[in-house]
Amino acid sequence: xxxxxxxxxxxxxxxxxxxxxxxxxxxxxxxxxxxxxxxxxxxxxxxxxxxxxxxxxxxxxxxxxxxxxxxxxxxxxxxxxxxxxxxxxxxxxxxxxxxxxxxxxxxxxxxxxxxxxxxxxxxxxxxxxxxxxxxxxxxxxxxxxxxxxxxxxxxxxxxxxxxxxxxxxxxxxxxxxxxxxxxxxxxxxxxxxxxxxxxxxxxxxxxxxxxxxxxxxxxxxxxxxxxxxxxxxxxxx
Amino acid sequence: xxxxxxxxxxxxxxxxxxxxxxxxxxxxxxxxxxxxxxxxxxxxxxxxxxxxxxxxxxxxxxxxxxxxxxxxxxxxxxxxxxxxxxxxxxxxxxxxxxxxxxxxxxxxxxxxxxxxxxxxxxxxxxxxxxxxxxxxxxxxxxxxxxxxxxxxxxxxxxxxxxxxxxxxxxxxxxxxxxxxxxxxxxxxxxxxxxxxxxxxxxxxxxxxxxxxxxxxxxxxxxxxxxxxxxxxxxxxxxxxxxxxxxxxxxxxxxxxxxxxxxxxxxxxxxxxxxxxxxxxxxxxxxxxxxxxxxxxxxxxxxxxxxxx
Numbered sequence: 447x448x449x450x451x452x453x454x455x456x457x458x459x460x461x462x463x464x465x466x467x468x469x470x471x472x473x474x475x476x477x478x479x480x481x482x483x484x485x486x487x488x489x490x491x492x493x494x495x496x497x498x499x500x501x502x503x504x505x506x507x508x509x510x511x512x513x514x515x516x517x518x519x520x521x522x523x524x525x526x527x528x529x530x531x532x533x534x535x536x537x538x539x540x541x542x543x544x545x546x547x548x549x550x551x552x553x554x555x556x557x558x559x560x561x562x563x564x565x566x567x568x569x570x571x572x573x574x575x576x577x578x579x580x581x582x583x584x585x586x587x588x589x590x591x592x593x594x595x596x597x598x599x600x601x602x603x604x605x606x607x608x609x610x611x612x613x614x615x616x617x618x619x620x621x622x623x624x625x626x627x628x629x630x631x632x633x634x635x636x637x638x639x640x641x642x643x644x645x646x647x648x649x650x651x652x653x654x655x656x657x658x659x660x661x662x663x664x665x666x667x668x669x670x671x672x673x674x675x676x677x678x679x680x681x682x683x
Numbered sequence: 684x685x686x687x688x689x690x691x692x693x694x695x696x697x698x699x700x701x702x703x704x705x706x707x708x709x710x711x712x713x714x715x716x717x718x719x720x721x722x723x724x725x726x727x728x729x730x731x732x733x734x735x736x737x738x739x740x741x742x743x744x745x746x747x748x749x750x751x752x753x754x755x756x757x758x759x760x761x762x763x764x765x766x767x768x769x770x771x772x773x774x775x776x777x778x779x780x781x782x783x784x785x786x787x788x789x790x791x792x793x794x795x796x797x798x799x800x801x802x803x804x805x806x807x808x809x810x811x812x813x814x815x816x817x818x819x820x821x822x823x824x825x826x827x828x829x830x831x832x833x834x835x836x837x838x839x840x841x842x843x844x845x846x847x848x849x850x851x852x853x854x855x856x857x858x859x860x861x862x863x864x865x866x867x868x869x870x871x872x873x874x875x876x877x878x879x880x881x882x883x884x885x886x887x888x889x890x891x892x893x894x895x896x897x898x899x900x901x902x903x904x905x906x907x908x909x910x911x912x913x914x915x916x917x918x919x920x921x922x923x924x925x926x927x928x929x930x931x932x933x934x935x936x937x938x939x940x941x942x943x944x945x946x947x948x949x950x951x952x953x954x955x956x957x958x959x960x961x962x963x964x965x966x967x968x969x970x971x972x973x974x975x976x977x978x979x980x981x982x983x984x985x986x987x988x989x990x991x
Contacts, residue, residue: 447789449789449790449792452786452789452790453790456776456778456786459776459777459778460776460777520774521770521772521773521774522774522775522776524742524768524770524773525768525770525773525774525775525787525831525834526790527740527741527742528740528742528763528766528768528770529763529764529787529790529791530760530761530762530763530764530790530791530792531760531763531790532760674758675744677742677743677744678742678743679733679737679742679743680697680743
């Protein structure tokens with residue numbers, strides 16, 4: 447296994463209970479929303495997906511903010527970085543762990559959404575696309591939080607990410623095209639619209655997704671550069 | 684000639700913008716560790732030993748100065764594949780001992796079947812075979828240190844950097860580790876050990892550096908440092924105690940500890956009193972003595988400053 451995957455695997459192993467519980471929680475939410483009602487409609491589907499999208503983004507932000515901090519605090523980072531690993535690869539390993547955690551949660555959300563969609567006799571393809579877009583949004587927000595956490599306390603990194611998300615949200619509601627520059631909200635919104643079946647402009651999604659992928663790479667490289675200049679052996683609180 | 688480790692005028696100051704008094708962990712630190720030697724790195728707590736090691740491994744960046752490890756600049760990741768490192772109070776992922784050693788080997792780019800063979804060898808050397816499938820999270824400190832040594836050695840490194848490697852080990856494993864380090868030297872490997880266990884250092888190190896307040900205050904071959912005492916022991920017999928009141932009587936003989944400059948005077952006094960000189964030997968200083976002298980001079984300096 448490559449060093450990046452090994453680091454990701456250990457990240458997941460350390461949080462194995464959360465990682466196992468996340469998808470089960472997503473399915474449990476679906477049961478809670480559908481079972482009390484005899485009939486489900488589009489609104490239930492959207493409310494369910496919206497709620498889980500918020501949770502997914504929150505999980506991504508919290509996991510990413512703590513990932514590197516916990517490793518440094520426990521000094522496990524010394525054992526890992528004493529091997530022939532670049533700092534950016536180390537961050538890539540941690541990020542891969544966060545991405546997989548979010549992916550597992552969204553897999554649970556996808557099962558729940560598919561179940562509700564099947565009750566509404568809706569096609570499954572928009573569900574897959576919506577989940578994929580949400581996963582991309584989670585990956586982007588996790589990368590930005592990791593970038594901020596390389597030079598800020600985790601709480602401030604969460605704060606910084608929230609501010610950036612707020613800016614994206616404002617741009618979205620004010621219908622400013624610049625929203626695509628920080629596409630977390632745009633991706634989330636596109637995912638919602640896919641499920642709402644309101645005729646989303648499908649040409650916009652590939653561009654937004656491409657911007658997100660480019661930003662993930664850029665923020666990871668920037669985080670790697672900053673992290674390479676940090677003293678990792680000093681006590682942190 | 685390239686050194687295994689080379690520090691050139693390295694300084695490290697800790698303390699951020701908000702801390703009023705920065706701390707100098709290393710001050711114009713210079714050191715060369717030759718290839719194929721076992722090098723002991725000593726110093727009281729806070730002397731800067733761990734900082735020097737962390738700079739070499741790239742965990743910490745020096746405030747000024749530079750250095751090389753195995754011919755490459757400090758922090759060069761591919762070079763670290765040829766290095767084994769054990770941190771003081773190591774913490775690891777909570778895996779089984781076997782998987783942990785395997786993981787750390789794989790992080791260094793090792794692959795099966797070599798990795799599998801080396802993991803088995805390390806488990807055997809450090810007597811971890813029975814505990815191989817238990818989580819290291821449940822290990823005692825001594826066992827954790829053994830696992831730490833195993834993961835440091837799994838890649839058969841050219842340079843082994845050990846920060847307090849034997850402090851928690853029982854005597855049997857300590858002897859095994861000592862033999863392992865001596866064998867590594869025979870194979871041309873370099874070992875750099877920071878330790879408080881001075882007896883261990885005395886036994887295996889070719890050269891020793893003593894660090895104090897971030898600078899090297901003593902450096903040399905272990906044997907030379909130990910013989911650098913300016914005292915000698917004179918043993919005389921058939922002399923009354925009153926002639927040498929400061930002497931210690933043992934087995935009918937008087938044992939005198941005196942400066943080398945007084946050696947002749949003591950011998951003449953013994954002869955004049957009708958006695959015999961049994962032996963005159965230079966006193967070998969132990970590293971402990973050197974270490975304590977440093978600590979004492981430090982305390983005196985502090986008192987002097989406080990008094991002023």
